[in-house]
Amino acid sequence: MNIFVCIKQVPDTETKVVPNKDGSFIETSSIKWIMNPYDEFAVEQALLVKGTNANINVTVARVGSVQSSEALRTALAMGADDAILVEAADNLDSYTTAKALKLAIEKSGKKPDLILTGKQAIDSDCLQVPQLLAQMMGLPSVSVVVGFELNGENLVLKREIEGGALEIYNVGLPCLVACGKGLNTPRYASLPGIMKAKKKPLTQHTLAALGISDADRKVKYSEFKLPPEKPAGKKFDASEEQNIGKVVKEVVTLLRNEAKVI
Amino acid sequence: MAKVLVFAEPHGTTVKSVTFEILGKAQGHNLEVVTIGNLGAGTLQDLAKYGAQKVHTIKGKNLEKYSPEGYAEALHDFISKGNYDYVFAGATSAGKDFFPRLAGMFNSGMASDVVNFLFEGDKWYGTRPLFAGKCLAKVELQGSKPHFITIRPNALGLPSAPKSASPTTSEFSHDVTSMRAVIKEIVKGASEKLDLTEANIIVSGGRAMGNADNFKVLNQLADVIGATVGASRAAVDSGFAPHSMQVGQTGRTVSPSLYIACGISGAIQHLAGMRTSKVIVAINTDKDAPIFTKADYGIVGDLFKVVPVLTQELKNLLGK
Amino acid sequence: MINFQLNDDQLAVKETALKFAINEMRPAAAHHDQTAEFPKNIIHKAWELGLINTCIPAEYGGVGFGHVDGTVITECLAYGCLGMNTSIMSNDLALLPIVIAGNHEQKEKFLRPFTEKFQIASFCLTEPANGSDAAGIKTSIKDMGDHFLLNGNKMWITNAGFAEIFVVYCTFDSKQKHKGLCAVIVEHDRDGIEIGKPEKKMGHRCSDTRAMTFKNVKVPKENLLGKLGDGWKIAMKTLDHSRPLIGSSAVGGAQAALDHSLRYAKERIQFDVPIANHQAIQMIIADMTMKVEASRLLVQKAAWLLDNGQKNTQYASMAKAMASDTCMEVATNAVQIFGGYGYSVEYPVEKIMRDAKLIQIYEGTSQIQRIVIAREGLS
Numbered sequence: 028m029n030i031f032v033c034i035k036q037v038p039d040t041e042t043k044v045v046p047n048k049d050g051s052f053i054e055t056s057s058i059k060w061i062m063n064p065y066d067e068f069a070v071e072q073a074l075l076v077k078g079t080n081a082n083i084n085v086t087v088a089r090v091g092s093v094q095s096s097e098a099l100r101t102a103l104a105m106g107a108d109d110a111i112l113v114e115a116a117d118n119l120d121s122y123t124t125a126k127a128l129k130l131a132i133e134k135s136g137k138k139p140d141l142i143l144t145g146k147q148a149i150d151s152d153c154l155q156v157p158q159l160l161a162q163m164m165g166l167p168s169v170s171v172v173v174g175f176e177l178n179g180e181n182l183v184l185k186r187e188i189e190g191g192a193l194e195i196y197n198v199g200l201p202c203l204v205a206c207g208k209g210l211n212t213p214r215y216a217s218l219p220g221i222m223k224a225k226k227k228p229l230t231q232h233t234l235a236a237l238g239i240s241d242a243d244r245k246v247k248y249s250e251f252k253l254p255p256e257k258p259a260g261k262k263f264d265a266s267e268e269q270n271i272g273k274v275v276k277e278v279v280t281l282l283r284n285e286a287k288v289i
Numbered sequence: 290m291a292k293v294l295v296f297a298e299p300h301g302t303t304v305k306s307v308t309f310e311i312l313g314k315a316q317g318h319n320l321e322v323v324t325i326g327n328l329g330a331g332t333l334q335d336l337a338k339y340g341a342q343k344v345h346t347i348k349g350k351n352l353e354k355y356s357p358e359g360y361a362e363a364l365h366d367f368i369s370k371g372n373y374d375y376v377f378a379g380a381t382s383a384g385k386d387f388f389p390r391l392a393g394m395f396n397s398g399m400a401s402d403v404v405n406f407l408f409e410g411d412k413w414y415g416t417r418p419l420f421a422g423k424c425l426a427k428v429e430l431q432g433s434k435p436h437f438i439t440i441r442p443n444a445l446g447l448p449s450a451p452k453s454a455s456p457t458t459s460e461f462s463h464d465v466t467s468m469r470a471v472i473k474e475i476v477k478g479a480s481e482k483l484d485l486t487e488a489n490i491i492v493s494g495g496r497a498m499g500n501a502d503n504f505k506v507l508n509q510l511a512d513v514i515g516a517t518v519g520a521s522r523a524a525v526d527s528g529f530a531p532h533s534m535q536v537g538q539t540g541r542t543v544s545p546s547l548y549i550a551c552g553i554s555g556a557i558q559h560l561a562g563m564r565t566s567k568v569i570v571a572i573n574t575d576k577d578a579p580i581f582t583k584a585d586y587g588i589v590g591d592l593f594k595v596v597p598v599l600t601q602e603l604k605n606l607l608g609k
Numbered sequence: 610m611i612n613f614q615l616n617d618d619q620l621a622v623k624e625t626a627l628k629f630a631i632n633e634m635r636p637a638a639a640h641h642d643q644t645a646e647f648p649k650n651i652i653h654k655a656w657e658l659g660l661i662n663t664c665i666p667a668e669y670g671g672v673g674f675g676h677v678d679g680t681v682i683t684e685c686l687a688y689g690c691l692g693m694n695t696s697i698m699s700n701d702l703a704l705l706p707i708v709i710a711g712n713h714e715q716k717e718k719f720l721r722p723f724t725e726k727f728q729i730a731s732f733c734l735t736e737p738a739n740g741s742d743a744a745g746i747k748t749s750i751k752d753m754g755d756h757f758l759l760n761g762n763k764m765w766i767t768n769a770g771f772a773e774i775f776v777v778y779c780t781f782d783s784k785q786k787h788k789g790l791c792a793v794i795v796e797h798d799r800d801g802i803e804i805g806k807p808e809k810k811m812g813h814r815c816s817d818t819r820a821m822t823f824k825n826v827k828v829p830k831e832n833l834l835g836k837l838g839d840g841w842k843i844a845m846k847t848l849d850h851s852r853p854l855i856g857s858s859a860v861g862g863a864q865a866a867l868d869h870s871l872r873y874a875k876e877r878i879q880f881d882v883p884i885a886n887h888q889a890i891q892m893i894i895a896d897m898t899m900k901v902e903a904s905r906l907l908v909q910k911a912a913w914l915l916d917n918g919q920k921n922t923q924y925a926s927m928a929k930a931m932a933s934d935t936c937m938e939v940a941t942n943a944v945q946i947f948g949g950y951g952y953s954v955e956y957p958v959e960k961i962m963r964d965a966k967l968i969q970i971y972e973g974t975s976q977i978q979r980i981v982i983a984r985e986g987l988s
Binding site: 526 | 878
Binding site: 038040041043044046053064120121122125149150151152153154155156157158159161162163167168169170171173184185186187188189191192193194195196197198199202208209244245246247248249250251252253254257260261262263264265266268270271272274275276278279281282283286288289 | 355357358361381382383385386387389390392393394396397398399400401402418419420421422423424425426427428429430431432468469470471472473474475476477483484487490514531532533534535538539540542546547557558561564565567568569570574576581583584585586587588589590591594595598599602603606607
């Protein structure tokens with residue numbers, strides 16, 4: 028059985044994001060890159076499945092720029108078997124990314140039985156690549172999955188929707204599953220795992236070698252800017268018990284008459 | 290004039306309100322609505338009021354309930370016959386789920402989670418947040434049409450005074466014959482309320498809540514003002530609230546009209562998830578908590594003392 | 610050649626160790642500090658990830674890390690919690706004499722099990738009446754022909770209540786001072802070992818610290834490291850290895866205090882601006898930053914010398930003294946920057962200040978380090 032896990036490298040959640048000079052993207056020089064947090068759930072899920080059967084191969088694939096802190100290496104250290112890197116800029120659109128992943132998976136010569144991804148990347152926040160990739164590969168997909176049970180060739184998946192409700196899906200392999208938070212607890216890359224990862228194969232492609240060009244881009248971004256700062260708000264002191272009533276009355280009046288939200 | 294189609298997602302007997310926000314903003318163009326399943330007469334009127342000239346209803350086998358493959362396939366069939374320039378939907382759970390698949394069927398581009406847009410002639414430009422709202426960027430679509438766009442609920446707002454009108458209606462039939470990912474049941478969540486991403490008002494609790502039980506203080510306030518209750522990562526990590534309630538960069542990104550942060554200090558990653566809220570109220574004992582720098586109205590005080598008073602005051606005001 | 614860049618392995622190891630410190634250790638640090646409860650589950654988890662016993666060579670089942678690698682890991686763990694790190698690091702301190710002076714059979718018998726199963730080791734040198742004056746210890750070892758007999762008292766023994774084995778320093782003739790010293794491995798289940806109650810301490814409160822008594826404890830002859838009288842040599846070599854490690858824990862604690870200070874200084878508003886805008890605070894932060902980085906470099910150089918087979922005694926002492934004094938100073942300054950909040954247990958810096966003090970004391974006080982530094986320089 029072949030499992031592919033598609034991961035992305037994104038700026039750390041604590042990173043301060045600053046648009047670059049010409050507004051075409053963000054300043055990437057001083058960013059700390061991490062594995063997209065939702066992708067960690069995907070890697071963990073693949074390894075949990077692998078843990079049930081020795082004949083399962085887990086391949087991690089990533090499209091993006093070459094970094095010193097390589098998320099693929101982390102995934103290999105966690106326990107994946109091999110990795111594919113498609114070298115590309117970090118601001119591709121979802122369509123190009125999905126197409127690159129599809130071609131890289133095909134080029135590996137392994138037929139995917141299960142593709143796992145995070146539900147979204149926390150940088151571009153598009154939530155498109157999983158479904159696009161599934162569509163391109165002719166696979167069914169289920170997104171925002173928080174429950175995963177594999178019985179033979181059949182999956183029972185819990186997808187989280189509005190208000191914490193769950194849609195329970197039945198779907199057969201092959202398929203694509205986009206993982207959400209709460210699905211599992213991702214393991215750490217252990218130190219012995221890190222040393223073993225050095226010997227695991229990592230295949231590298233360029234976009235051009237996969238036959239992808241600028242013409243594949245469907246979404247164009249420009250004018251990156253910081254959101255407007257809000258003017259300073261009003262602050263009220265209700266730390267003394269006798270002021271609470273007065274302060275609350277004042278705030279409620281403002282919410283109704285000034286902000287007009289009540 | 291661009292030819293615009295808006296997908297109206299069924300919601301009980303009506304449709305999700307983001308549909309009206311999109312119609313309001315796209316006025317002046319050739320506006321049509323498509324939905325799946327029956328709409329009440331009132332909803333048809335409402336769609337027309339906000340500018341829908343035609344309302345199409347798709348019916349057929351395996352479309353009684355939502356499925357990503359079924360919805361995408363039926364809409365693909367419908368849209369292929371309509372020569373549309375732009376197809377919109379709300380960035381709801383379903384919209385986010387099946388729209389990318391639909392766009393992929395056309396090999397078309399899609400702009401996700403757009404918070405504002407305009408047309409220059411027939412050409413569409415949008416604005417969307419990236420990096421959980423830490424950045425905004427202009428987004429354009431290129432390549433073959435139709436182009437696909439999802440709009441973040443509550444971002445555009447409803448236009449103020451819609452005109453009364455009646456739409457033309459038509460039915461379209463499409464049977465979905467094969468579906469691989471099938472929903473066999475839906476398990477209701479703990480909250481019957483609107484999802485955080487769609488909620489108009491959110492009351493959130495942080496580490497200061499102390500335990501899961503104390504969230505009842507927030508639930509009481511939420512009940513009075515029709516709010517959904519959220520939580521900070523600190524509260525979720527401490528086990529006071531489930532992941533589904535988490536607001537922030539690794540939880541839900543929200544933009545309600547009113548966000549009430551109770552006992553939340555305001556870590557960068559929490560602010561990233563709620564900073565686009567229209568009005569922010571913060572209640573915190575620490576007068577220097579960073580949340581106050583984002584708050585329109587900050588109350589320095591103990592949430593367990595302030596919130597019950599606030600609940601009572603709003604109860605009186607709203608006559609509940 | 611000079612290279613200040615961690616290699617890819619070290620970066621990957623650092624990522625795991627730091628994630629573990631921030632996600633597993635730090636959230637539990639206050640609880641364990643208040644209750645003084647031994648964080649056994651957390652240490653077990655650290656063991657599963659290979660963060661403990663990094664000194665064990667690959668041929669005996671270890672991962673095969675060098676000393677610089679060890680300082681990278683220890684700095685991260687100490688960044689999470691100095692107290693927990695002491696309990697974690699204590700294993701390495703106890704196993705080092707076996708790595709350094711053990712024969713093949715001893716290494717197979719005593720090191721390998723630590724790589725196969727989670728267990729704890731303790732290092733017993735200090736006695737009620739002998740700390741810095743280690744050559745004067747009184748615990749005696751007597752040759753009984755087919756075994757040794759061990760008698761004496763030990764003090765401040767880290768992890769004593771949980772250890773499977775103890776590496777005990779003792780003397781066959783206390784009048785011979787350092788020439789009489791021996792190091793011997795004692796399994797915890799031997800008759801005659803009494804373990805005291807956990808000591809109540811100012812800092813490192815969750816690390817288990819106890820007094821011990823050995824009363825006519827029979828020890829097999831094959832448990833002796835080296836030969837009778839090798840103890841001093843083994844202890845000094847062990848210190849060359851362990852002091853950079855202790856130094857790196859001080860750097861981790863200091864870095865944590867500094868990071869807390871940086872964050873707080875940007876958040877705390879006084880006179881209408883963040884206190885970070887006030888030069889008075891900037892001066893303190895600049896001093897903290899300089900000393901943390903200088904300590905780190907000294908620690909890494911002390912470890913690098915070992916990795917490259919060079920004598921590092923003076924550097925080990927410089928690293929340990931500089932880093933532990935820095936940790937104390939930086940933690941004190943962090944409390945100063947936090948003001949009243951810094952003094953409150955609601956904020957994490959007062960704990961680091963309490964924890965920092967011990968690093969200037971254990972594994973050779975800052976004064977002993979200076980004696981070593983001067984002696985090495987003058988010799």
